[in-house]
Amino acid sequence: MRTILKVDSLVKKFGGLTAVSNVSLQLKEDELVALIGPNGAGKTTVFNLLTGVISQTSGTIRFREKEDLISLNNKKAYQIASLGCARTFQNIRLFKNMTVLDNVLVAMTNQYKEGFLKSIFRFPSFYRTEDEILKKARDLLAIFDLDKDMYKLASNLPYGIQRRLEIVRGLAMQPKILFLDEPAAGMNPEETADLTRLIRKIQKQFHITVLLIEHDMSLVMNLAERIYVLDQGKMLAEGTPSEIQQNKAVIKAYLGEEG
Template sequence: MTVLKVSSLTKNFGGLAAVSNVNLEIEERELIGLIGPNGAGKTTLFNLLTGVYEPSEGKIELNVDGQMKSIGGLKPYVITGLGLARTFQNIRLFKNMTVLDNVKLAMNKSVRYSALAAVLRLPSYYREEQRILNEAMELLEVVGLAEKKQVLAKNLPYGQQRKLEIARALAAKPKILFLDEPAAGMNPQETTELTELIHQIKEQFNLTVVLIEHDMSLVMKICERIYVLDYGKCIAQGTPEAIKNNRRVIEAYLGED
């Protein structure tokens, strides 16, 4: 089942087309890679899909309850509510809050008690707070940070900050998770752990995962299909094996062995 369809998507900044006539079709529970040289338009494409930018042209459609719904130009919080969540190339955490509070804060849109219940501390307030705590701790267990729950986010090692950002994205209960260079800055051990984590959360949460990544060993190992951007245009798409042997992709990005 198609969960996300992009048709002739274009984003212009002045006279520059950062994304030009891009077409994507992503199926349920796929693990998709998005690769290309720096400046190819990959993060701009993510920003379009998640509502940070409004398309200049083209259509973005998301499967919502079995119907394809146009989401181009919707606000990011609306798109998140429809089932798309993301991490960022530059880590965006509340650095002076604890690991646990970072995840709990990401769950604020799912809170089910009223303002009156919160002010009066009614039983519904305590029940809901306990639910949020339990769910946040479950996510920290998934990413291996439960024992760091009271540590300030800024005091985590870099690789664990990346994992915390993934836990925050999962707190939105997405059906599609966008990961923007999740292995950037990681050492080989951290990259191996991240690869295992991506596989785990895809299966455990029945997710579709789309990732931008420059670590080709990671991309070729875990992605089922890959799209390649160059100068804002999609120049190839296919299986890792097909992409690895595509002459145009080799010339634009992968280079010769």
């Protein structure tokens, strides 16, 4: 598998505080990788750097565009998203006063190619494109069993369904990489089990790379092919789930002792 994202010596400083220190990682096409670590380890800061929410102090981030790895340094979040990177957040960020369908349609605006004049004067091609995108949105909702809720306001959905919608909205952007920031946060065991099945379904059906931050270790160990471990802003370990489970440095970081 080809490398789709390559990060070298990433550093982020906030004043005198170094939140991320010399972090390097890479993602392959069509793999599911987890980024874990104790609270305050710098996981979300790394996500924010990779998706352009904040800019790095130093280091390089490169993303595969066709045959080449291009630099994402100094690119804005919308530019990175347009290249094929979608994300969710720890706190759900749906448009609460819009319907389920409209939340997905908003994410698909990058698929309108009609241009300014055709959009203003509403040429026939504009309506054809609009119908195609509406069908795609409905089909996507049906795949994830959200079609029955498509006309409900997002604010009226149960918490677990809101989480699912946020992930589906990310998929609607047709990303190459999907960044999931603590998707199981606040979920009960039944909702977490549903989420695990959902992420597996995404991986199998859409063949995209997934980078996952998560504190639920059973979910991580069940899903991830590889795991990166951060501690105090530094990369502590990298390996398969079984290797991470047996890593003494990781055990010490989580438990405060070696066994």
